[in-house]
Amino acid sequence: xxxxxxxxxxxxxxxxxxxxxxxxxxxxxxxxxxxxxxxxx
Amino acid sequence: xxxxxxxxxxxxxxxxxxxxxxxxxxxxxxxxxxxxxxxxxxxxxxxxxxxxxxxxxxxxxxxxxxxxxxxxxxxxxxxxxxxxxxxxxxxxxxxxxxxxxxxxxxxxxxxxxxxxxxxxxxxxxxxxxxxxxxxxxxxxxxxxxxxxxxxxxxxxxxxxxxxxxxxxxxxxxxxxxxxxxxxxxxxxxxxxxxxxxxxxxxxxxxxxxxxxxxxxxxxxxxxxxxxxxxxxxxxxxxxxxxxxxxxxxxxxxxxxxxxxxxxxxxxxxxxxxxxxxxxxxxxxxxxxxxxxxxxxxxxxxxxxxxxxxxxxxxxxxxxxxxxxxxxxxxxxxxxxxxxxxxxxxxxxxxxxxxxxxxxxxxxxxxxxxxxxxxxxxxxxxxxxxxxxxxxxxxxxxxxxxxxxxxxxxxxxxxxxxxxxxxxxxxxxxxxxxxxxxxxxxxxxxxxxxxxxxxxxxxxxxxxxxxxxxxxxxxxxxxxxxxxxxxxxxxxxxxxxx
Numbered sequence: 001x002x003x004x005x006x007x008x009x010x011x012x013x014x015x016x017x018x019x020x021x022x023x024x025x026x027x028x029x030x031x032x033x034x035x036x037x038x039x040x041x
Numbered sequence: 042x043x044x045x046x047x048x049x050x051x052x053x054x055x056x057x058x059x060x061x062x063x064x065x066x067x068x069x070x071x072x073x074x075x076x077x078x079x080x081x082x083x084x085x086x087x088x089x090x091x092x093x094x095x096x097x098x099x100x101x102x103x104x105x106x107x108x109x110x111x112x113x114x115x116x117x118x119x120x121x122x123x124x125x126x127x128x129x130x131x132x133x134x135x136x137x138x139x140x141x142x143x144x145x146x147x148x149x150x151x152x153x154x155x156x157x158x159x160x161x162x163x164x165x166x167x168x169x170x171x172x173x174x175x176x177x178x179x180x181x182x183x184x185x186x187x188x189x190x191x192x193x194x195x196x197x198x199x200x201x202x203x204x205x206x207x208x209x210x211x212x213x214x215x216x217x218x219x220x221x222x223x224x225x226x227x228x229x230x231x232x233x234x235x236x237x238x239x240x241x242x243x244x245x246x247x248x249x250x251x252x253x254x255x256x257x258x259x260x261x262x263x264x265x266x267x268x269x270x271x272x273x274x275x276x277x278x279x280x281x282x283x284x285x286x287x288x289x290x291x292x293x294x295x296x297x298x299x300x301x302x303x304x305x306x307x308x309x310x311x312x313x314x315x316x317x318x319x320x321x322x323x324x325x326x327x328x329x330x331x332x333x334x335x336x337x338x339x340x341x342x343x344x345x346x347x348x349x350x351x352x353x354x355x356x357x358x359x360x361x362x363x364x365x366x367x368x369x370x371x372x373x374x375x376x377x378x379x380x381x382x383x384x385x386x387x388x389x390x391x392x393x394x395x396x397x398x399x400x401x402x403x404x405x406x407x408x409x410x411x412x413x414x415x416x417x418x419x420x421x422x423x424x425x426x427x428x429x430x431x432x433x434x435x436x437x438x439x440x441x442x443x444x445x446x447x448x449x450x451x452x453x454x455x456x457x458x459x460x461x462x463x464x465x466x467x468x469x470x471x472x473x474x475x476x477x478x479x480x481x482x483x484x485x486x487x488x489x490x491x492x493x494x495x496x497x498x499x500x501x502x503x504x505x506x507x508x509x510x511x512x513x514x515x516x517x518x519x520x521x522x523x524x525x526x527x528x529x530x531x532x533x534x535x536x537x538x
Contacts, residue, residue: 007279009276009279022143024141024143025140025141025373025374027371027373027375027378034372037382037386038383039383039384
């Protein structure tokens, strides 16, 4: 139907963002992780 | 000397001859924005003077060292849906009011490398959903031709900014007409390239199979210059096309001739309910002009046009309902956490207060269209009709080089005129949505006035034939005066700070 097959790129690792950058916009973070309210009673 | 009404080409000449500097260019535009915007069009969400002056100084250093990149030192404005590192990016939504990206999008980065100077971020309908900029989570923008009227949308801030001479170019995004329609309503050029031509990496997503970034400018040549800087493959965007990018300025001819160019006039784009007589008259006279330049005209049918709106309002909301699930009040958006609230409460309260009415409407529509039991009847059916709409164009392009018609059925309408009736608002995009569903490039060029307000001529091309579209638009522009008309706000003087 679509004149195209899956296009795959090479699986080459790239530099990731530091965790502290990723968490910069987090409303609440703790110990390098996103904080959410408890989900277990 | 006032520099704010000039084309990019004219600014380049002055920079090359050392008759001005990138810093002076930036400051004149910033002064204009700071003294006029809040009392007129309200095009801007964020003005980045310090950032702009730093970029301008860096551009001046490159110019001093003999640099002559085509956009070096040229000021510009980005729609606030394109991420900018360290600069707030809201997508026009309260839910992202304080979001500061940690990375530039590909196009932000490419323009910075090209030496452009970003003056700020422009207002828009929330998450690019709307046709008037009245759905902005912050405030509506206004039309530089009449401040009681809308600039169109969703990229209304960018269109109004270029029409008010706040910058020689601005970028917008077009999902169902969000560049072409505000371009038409503000009397500037708005160009949506082929889907996949410009990288979407770092563009906050609305409907991923439709979204495309493109420029607003005041001349076709400027549009070609900006396309040269932003078009091309990007490994970070899996839908980015690996196709060679021509020099778009090379497609433009000094002699405005369309000899041998075959233009199709779709029956469904004329004499239809809802199109204003003044708009139709201006577009018809523009088409007569194209014929006088040597173009061969033929009437065609795009029979599935009437299903375009319905198809779009299934596919786009379906995709948005998936894309907007990421705003959960946990990772980087507005988060409302009452003491003792559960995770579910956080999701509900944050989205409930962070999203506006239109965004909620589309998330609900999209979620419904994708729900089990309705998926085949709505989403799958819409995808099939989308293919039929694309095939309509394929058939026409076997014989014709481009399709021409109106961009929008109306001129700019008064603020508030359509906010209570979503369907009336959706009808603005009647002529732009089929192009979006088919992934084709389309431009709107100023082509006349109706009741003193700008009318846009839409030129739709074959996939990846941006050069052909620009060539036709340029021939039209070079042999008419419509693009030289200046809006009342453009004629206002700035006060220097």
